[in-house]
Amino acid sequence: MRVLIRCLTIAAAAGVLASGSSVAADIEAGRQLAMHGAGEGSLPCMSCHGPDGAGNAAAGFPRIAGMEADYLLRQLHAYREGTRGGPIMKPIVANLSESDFENVAAYYASLKAPDIAAPTPDPALLAEGEWLAVNGNWDNEIPPCVSCHGPGGRGVGAEFPAIAGQHASYISAQLKAWQNGERQNDPQNLMKVVAERMSEREIEATAAYFAAQRPTAE
Ligand code: HEC
Ligand code: HEC
Known part of the structure; x- marks a missing residue:
């Protein structure tokens, strides 16, 4: 809890909690964009993220349904500005306007977070992932993931995204993108310092653990 409060204090100090879109987004226009794309030659979001926004584990396309609108919006900006790699998303966002961003983010945020069918991981790996998620690894100064991502990894506001029910x-x-510098858009490098300290095995274990958690509380 102390770590969570510290995270939130850092986030508040960085001004990131004060986001909150001022413009009223048009969810129906967002749905049109998600389903049909932004005109000729533009791929609809659903062709990769799925008709329900559940993504695709095999292809590595993330689940975006049910995530906070301001988080999604920040990611779209990051792809446009290049602070986040992702060669597939870059040409897609290049075609979109600011109001497209807001509408489509509001649309995906309005959907229910789907339960993904995560493969049942090896129990030893799952147990290691749970330990790190809940207790961290203080020998390596890795804080518990849930201290920022909330109980079960279900997210805290628009700053700490849900990672429960996300594809491993x-x-x-x-x-790995944080480790190799391709993703640099996190406020105050909060996530970079965590990722940098993780071993390959710790990455695999926490990914398996969070993929197996339900995205919403019972
Ligand atoms: C051709 C496939 C493809 C299409 C079409 C596509 N995406 Fe993506 N999307 C991806 C991939 C791959 C990633 C992960 C990229 C990375 O490594 O950052 C991603 C990541 C994202 C993320 C970041 C999610 C997170 O949890 O941080 C958002 C938001 C997103 N896409 C929104 C959209 C929207 C909105 C559209 C339609 C306008 C769209 N995508 C169309 C493949 C696609
Ligand atoms: C000190 C706070 C903090 C801790 C501890 C933390 N995270 Fe994060 N994490 C963040 C923030 C902030 C973001 C969002 C970055 C952004 O805005 O792009 C994030 C984003 C992520 C994402 C990207 C989600 C997406 O949709 O793209 C993953 C995956 C992730 N964290 C996994 C973990 C794991 C696994 C752990 C534990 C080993 C962990 N985090 C611990 C703060 C933290």
Whole structure:
């Protein structure tokens, strides 16, 4: 709890908690964009993220349904600005306007977080992932993931995204993207310092653990 409060204090100090879109987003326009794309040659979001926004584990396309609108919006900006790699998303966001961003983020945020069918991981790996998620690894100064990502990894506001019910392939790819510098958009390098200290095995274990958690509380 102390770590969580510290995280939130850091986030508040960085001004990131004061986001909150001022413009009223048009969810129906966002749905049109998600389903049909932004005109000729533009791929609809659903062609990769799925008709329900559940993503695709094998392809590494993330689940985006049910995530906070301001988090999604920040990621779209990060792809456009290049602070986040992702060669597939870059040309997609290049075609979109600011109001497209807001509408499509509001649309995906309005959907229910789907339960993904995570493969049942090896129990030893799952137990290691749970230990790190809940207790951290203080020998290596890795704080518990849930101290920032909330109980069960279900997210805290728009700053600490839900990682429960996210695909393991995507979670591990993001942790590696922080390690190799492709993703640099996190406020105050909060996530970079965590990822940098993780071993390959710790990445695999936490990814398996969070993929197996339900995205919403019972
Ligand atoms: C051709 C496949 C493809 C299409 C089409 C596509 N995406 Fe993506 N999307 C991806 C991939 C792959 C990633 C992960 C990239 C990375 O490594 O950062 C991603 C990541 C994202 C993320 C970051 C999610 C997170 O949890 O941080 C958002 C937000 C997103 N996409 C929104 C959209 C929206 C909105 C559209 C439609 C306008 C769209 N995507 C269309 C493949 C696609
Ligand atoms: C000190 C706070 C903090 C801790 C501890 C933390 N995270 Fe994060 N994490 C963040 C923040 C902040 C973001 C969002 C970064 C951004 O805005 O792009 C994030 C994002 C992520 C993402 C990307 C989610 C997405 O949708 O793209 C993954 C995966 C992730 N964290 C996994 C973990 C794991 C696994 C652990 C534990 C080993 C962990 N985090 C511990 C703060 C933290």
